[in-house]
Amino acid sequence: MPRTETGRLAVLDLVRGVAIVAMAIYHFSWDLSWFALVDWDVGGAPSWRAFAVSIAASFMILVGISLDLAHHKEIRWRSFWKRFALIAASAACVSIGTYFAFGDSFVRFGILHCIAVSSLIALPFTRMPLVYALVASAVILTLPNWASSSVFDGDMWIWTGLGTPAMPSVDYVPLAPWTGATLLGVALSKAIRRSAAMERLKQMEFCSLSGRALRWMGRHSLPIYLLHQPLLYGLVWSVTLLGPNMDRTSRSFQTNCAQSCATSIGNEALCVAACRCTLDGLKSENIWQPLLGSPQDPDLQTRMNQLYSACLSAPGTDTIN
Template identity: 90%
Template sequence: MTQPSINNPSSGGPSTHEGRLAVLDLARGVAIVTMAIYHFSWDLSWFAFVDWDVGGAPGWRTFAVSIAASFLILVGVSLDLAHHNEIRWRSFWKRFALIAASATCVSIGTHFAFGDSFVRFGILHCIAVSSLIALPFTRLPLLYALAGSAIILTLPHWASSSVFDGEIWLWTGLGTPAMPSVDYVPLAPWTGATLLGVALSKAIRKSALMEPLKQMEFGGLAGRALRWMGRHSLPIYILHQPLLYGLVWSVTLLGPNMDRTSRSFQTNCAQSCTTSMGNEALCVAACRCTLDGLKSENIWEPLLSTPQDPGLQTRMNQLYSACLAAPGTDAID
């Protein structure tokens, strides 16, 4: 019996290790490592150790999208390898229940950690439902999987509607969720990646590539480590973020005192300023100058305690305007 993984709904594909393809385990391991890198970077940003815009910068967003896509494509590949001869219902439902339970745990855990920004429909939720949708395609010809993939990948471009707005339909990806979430992977377009993986598996199985892939073992230290992570990708996925988040949180408590609110103010101020003015260097300098002015006048702490105080707001805006005119000024009248 194979070990649980995010992407392998059951054992039973062609393989070189315990009923598995070594190259598939390696690919899962690489995906897990890149996801851990992304989450660790997000944690560092959340606790203001760094000023990276992990949640919004184009480069980081591209990185996140590529990681999610790789997982969902591998879901489709594994699904087809396991069930293309016949659907193994017992194995499938056991796997589905494990992933669904894990997705529920993620939602509950992030609700306690992030409040209203908790994971309502994240990567594990999408994997579970996408597996249900993609399962029949494992028994159909390649063209059906390609057509299904194309339809779902393009759905947001031609089927989006305000009818799907709000929390009830957020899983569709066809409306505006109207609530924050630290992880949001709706069925459209992401199930299209799973169907693309089904199609990819079918194409490879019918090509001359299958036999060479079976022979790949990746016996080096790095290869064995990545394959091990690939074979245990689900528990690693469940555990890695709480461990990384807890590690960074512990450093903030036990390590040197860091003024995270100051860094957050400067980051948000500079992003807002750059959006309206288009001069990043000027905005960064002006926001730093504004913060220095607030602290030198001893109104920074009162502003944090009563941010809606009109007098403090007025003085902050005065400092900001003066700093935009002379961002290098140390003291502002």
């Protein structure tokens, strides 16, 4: 892991930069889905969920590695508290910003909140033997499997990860299990520092254009994190206002209908076909536009539910009599 002119480890900056790029890809895809410009189920599809989990895990592990490298000889309290205050303030800004953007779905305890608190929890383990960090990591990673309880339901205990939040959130990264990933990073750093691999990694260089770009992003990961999503969200929002009409309402209806249906009956393919059939029926009967104008109209709601029920029985039918 070559040290840069500032004493940073180049490989950590590079890996953090890769994680930043992956995060931007995920958020851009989420924005496209949110505005119904694409029909990707970014919030619910297993592949997208796995992608999001891998990104969050990489950041939390890197937090632990960085903590151990910075404090394993002695805890540098001044730099630690300066970094903690910056992350905590940034987390508060994210909560405030998303409250105005998303209302009740705002970020109550997202990845920055988790990084701040996890840093506090993991800091003492940088001065302990490796086995302590490993055991603590295993306990917290598995905590939701054996300690979850309805006692922790609601927003008061949302940070624990051991209950069910009262409201959904666009970003939710609780301490259990995610602090376990940070402690795993501490243990990983200790193992690497004591191995021959450390010296070999120090000799690596990342001087290509792409390597320098990723290292730069890794060094400035926090401001990029704070700025990239408002910029991407604003870009996609502008396209929806200024771009061509893409019949986003139809696409949004099919996406939301299919997600709700799949949650109820568990057959995603059937739900997609049934919701497409329902939309076709609404349009063929010329009640789609009236439904958009008066979504609470009981007669229109009743007919839509009738079409939906019939389509579940015959999802390949274009019109339902």
